[in-house]
Amino acid sequence: MKRFEYVRPASLKEAVAALNMENAHLIAGGMDLVPGMQDNVIPADRLVNLKSVKDAALRGIAETPDGLTIGALTTLTEIAEHPAVMKMYAALSQAAGVVGSPQIRNVGTLGGNLAQRPRCWYFRNEEYDCLKKGGARCFAQDDKADNQYNAILGGGPSYIVHPSNAATALVALNATIHVTGPDGDRDVAADRFFALPRMRLTQETVLDPGEIITSVTLPTPAPGSKSAFVETAEKAAFDWAISGAAVSVTMSGGSVSAARVVLHAVAPIPWRSKDAEAVLVGKSLTEATIKAAGEAALTGAKPLSKNAYKVPLTKAMVRRALVAVV
Ligand SMILES: Cc1cc2nc3c(=O)[nH]c(=O)nc-3n(C[C@H](O)[C@H](O)[C@H](O)COP(=O)(O)OP(=O)(O)OC[C@H]3O[C@@H](n4cnc5c(N)ncnc54)[C@H](O)[C@@H]3O)c2cc1C
Ligand code: SF4
Numbered sequence: 001m002k003r004f005e006y007v008r009p010a011s012l013k014e015a016v017a018a019l020n021m022e023n024a025h026l027i028a029g030g031m032d033l034v035p036g037m038q039d040n041v042i043p044a045d046r047l048v049n050l051k052s053v054k055d056a057a058l059r060g061i062a063e064t065p066d067g068l069t070i071g072a073l074t075t076l077t078e079i080a081e082h083p084a085v086m087k088m089y090a091a092l093s094q095a096a097g098v099v100g101s102p103q104i105r106n107v108g109t110l111g112g113n114l115a116q117r118p119r120c121w122y123f124r125n126e127e128y129d130c131l132k133k134g135g136a137r138c139f140a141q142d143d144k145a146d147n148q149y150n151a152i153l154g155g156g157p158s159y160i161v162h163p164s165n166a167a168t169a170l171v172a173l174n175a176t177i178h179v180t181g182p183d184g185d186r187d188v189a190a191d192r193f194f195a196l197p198r199m200r201l202t203q204e205t206v207l208d209p210g211e212i213i214t215s216v217t218l219p220t221p222a223p224g225s226k227s228a229f230v231e232t233a234e235k236a237a238f239d240w241a242i243s244g245a246a247v248s249v250t251m252s253g254g255s256v257s258a259a260r261v262v263l264h265a266v267a268p269i270p271w272r273s274k275d276a277e278a279v280l281v282g283k284s285l286t287e288a289t290i291k292a293a294g295e296a297a298l299t300g301a302k303p304l305s306k307n308a309y310k311v312p313l314t315k316a317m318v319r320r321a322l323v324a325v326v
Contacts, residue, residue: 001037004044008052012180012212018048019210020182026050026212028073029107031100032116040126041133042117050111050212057215061085067220072111072213076166077102079110089218091227091246095169098229101237111213114167114177114193115205118160118268119240121146132158132202140304147304149242152311154267158197159304161265162204163240167194168264169229171272172246175218181211190216194269204268222258225250228324230317231264241265243310245297245317249280249325256280261297261321266314273297276318285326294318 009015018024024046027033036042050058051073059071061082068084079085080097099105099113122128122139129135140147140159150159162168170177170190177188188206195206207213221227231244244264250257261276276297283289294315301311 002044004037005046007046007048009048010052010054012053012055012058012214015048015050015053015212016180016182016210018046019212021046024048026111026115028109028112029075030112031104031108032112036117036124039124041124055214064217066217068218070110070216070218072215073109076105076108076110076113079166080105088221089169089173089227091169091172091229091248092166092218095165095229095231095246098231099165100239104238110166110216113164114170114213114216115207116163118204119163120150120158120160123160130158132160132197134202143305145305148306148309149240149265150304150307151267152301152303152307152314153263153271153298154196154269155302155304156198158201158268160197160204160268162194162267162269163265164270165229165231165241165244165264168244168246168262168270169227170216170218171270172227172229172248172260172262173218173221174248174260175216177213178215178217179207179211180214181208183208185214191270191272197268221248222250224252224257226325228321229264230320230324232313232317243313243317245314245321246270247318247321247325249285249322251285255282255284261293261318263297263314263318266301266310273299273318275299280322285322290319290322290326293322 007018058073076096086093175190227248229246231241233239248260259280263271276293279293
């Protein structure tokens with residue numbers, strides 16, 4: 001691993017200032033950043049340790065009159081096991097609770113989970129200078145490529161899938177992400193926080209240079225709301241999902257009055273399916289409605305050479321998530 005500077009800022013202001021340099025990165029739990037540096041795919045000349053910042057807003061989970069606030073340094077274990085998250089925001093608790101392994105969840109933070117880099121094999125291999133690393137081509141889209149884990153929706157010119165479990169749940173739960181940076185503070189709706197490759201090819205979020213996620217807020221769920229997150233991975237632990245879904249559904253008088261359906265690990269961003277949501281609203285959650293929502297969710301899917309299996313699998317994920325909220 002090449003030499004790098006290590007900075008321990010005492011305040012968010014100092015952290016933002018320390019990031020004002022090419023190849024400077026925040027480090028929180030280090031679960032994603034350090035392996036990327038070891039593999040020579042994330043060039044780093046300076047690490048800025050967010051954990052040395054004393055600001056209380058970065059830490060813990062607080063219930064407020066409007067919902068819940070979660071600091072960016074809160075670990076995935078703390079989120080998964082928090083009673084209010086489990087009770088009111090089940091999709092987030094479930095999503096955080098199946099990330100990687102207990103060790104990863106004990107160290108990995110919410111901010112790092114949302115800002116983690118893609119897992120595409122070509123991105124993670126220093127020998128492939130692909131588009132996402134500033135190179136000239138996407139290796140995953142070739143017919144003979146190892147693209148079984150890549151995107152079936154929203155791809156082009158890069159076909160990554162967004163790896164963050166928390167991201168998918170937060171979009172379903174209509175969260176807001178709070179950010180600070182060189183130009184001050186701003187709030188970004190979770191469903192506008194992640195950027196398609198055609199918008200920003202070499203990064204996955206709308207964060208500008210020097211910006212730091214400070215916290216996330218979740219609105220108080222409407223009466224009659226329930227949410228769920230489900231995923232499928234090849235291994236029972238230590239693995240990322242190959243498909244999944246998060247749903248949030250509000251029932252009133254026996255029918256769905258509002259719904260959010262978000263597909264996981266099938267697109268470069270958590271993929272909100274307004275087609276599936278339209279199928280659900282105004283209906284009761286019968287087997288036929290759930291099946292129709294699953295079909296609608298995959299509208300427009302365009303598999304690569306080796307990932308057509310994700311289409312039926314993701315329909316099943318949507319059905320399972322909806323069954324979980326009945
Ligand atoms: C074997 C394995 C399996 C995994 N499986 C899953 C999985 O199934 N689902 C899943 O979601 N994740 C999975 N992960 C990824 C893991 O959850 C994330 O790597 C972890 O949550 C990142 O958190 P961190 O605090 O360690 O981030 P770090 O590694 O410290 O940082 C990750 C990135 O985020 C940036 N960053 C960190 N904090 C902030 C912030 N506050 N504001 C802006 N940028 C920030 C860093 O600069 C860096 O680019 C897995 C990881 C491993 C090693
Ligand atoms: S999908 Fe994206 S990360 Fe993977 S090879 Fe293509 S450009 Fe690179």
